[in-house]
Amino acid sequence: xxxxxxxxxxxxxxxxxxxxxxxxxxxxxxxxxxxxxxxxxxxxxxxxxxxxxxxxxxxxxxxxxxxxxxxxxxxxxxxxxxxxxxxxxxxxxxxxxxxxxxxxxxxxxxxxxxxxxxxxxxxxxxxxxxxxxxxxxxxxxxxxxxxxxxxxxxxxxxxxxxxxxx
Numbered sequence: 001x002x003x004x005x006x007x008x009x010x011x012x013x014x015x016x017x018x019x020x021x022x023x024x025x026x027x028x029x030x031x032x033x034x035x036x037x038x039x040x041x042x043x044x045x046x047x048x049x050x051x052x053x054x055x056x057x058x059x060x061x062x063x064x065x066x067x068x069x070x071x072x073x074x075x076x077x078x079x080x081x082x083x084x085x086x087x088x089x090x091x092x093x094x095x096x097x098x099x100x101x102x103x104x105x106x107x108x109x110x111x112x113x114x115x116x117x118x119x120x121x122x123x124x125x126x127x128x129x130x131x132x133x134x135x136x137x138x139x140x141x142x143x144x145x146x147x148x149x150x151x152x153x154x155x156x157x158x159x160x161x162x163x164x165x166x
Contacts, residue, residue, distance in 0.1 A: 010048040059090030
């Protein structure tokens with residue numbers, strides 16, 4: 001069951017590894033070589049990556065795998081140009097990947113209807129009745145964990161229903 005997460009959602013190491021096409025052990029290794037990578041760690045040492053962590057990792061991947069830098073070379077980029085520069089590289093790479101996928105027809109480009117077209121009512125999002133209250137980092141993590149648990153329970157329920165139909 002593949003549920004699309006919000007771009008602002010925290011990601012597990014397995015989700016990040018899949019998104020970046022890099023093994024999990026490589027991400028853990030990079031954490032030892034680049035102190036700038038700081039995922040949140042919860043009970044049992046589980047890692048949760050913020051969107052900015054993923055941008056940073058994508059930037060490191062681009063420098064190492066596409067631009068031919070060594071680990072020491074990327075460390076030098078961090079020292080001389082900073083974390084923001086490496087994150088920007090990652091964000092640019094992500095945007096390029098999205099544009100490439102869209103050009104290939106793999107991803108629908110979101111956007112408003114133009115020139116008198118009527119928007120698809122299924123795409124309508126009702127306005128919030130009141131402005132959202134910003135969540136603390138801990139609240140966001142807890143909600144992410146609850147969502148994961150609910151998704152797991154939903155999958156179990158669907159499996160039980162499938163077995164009951166047999």
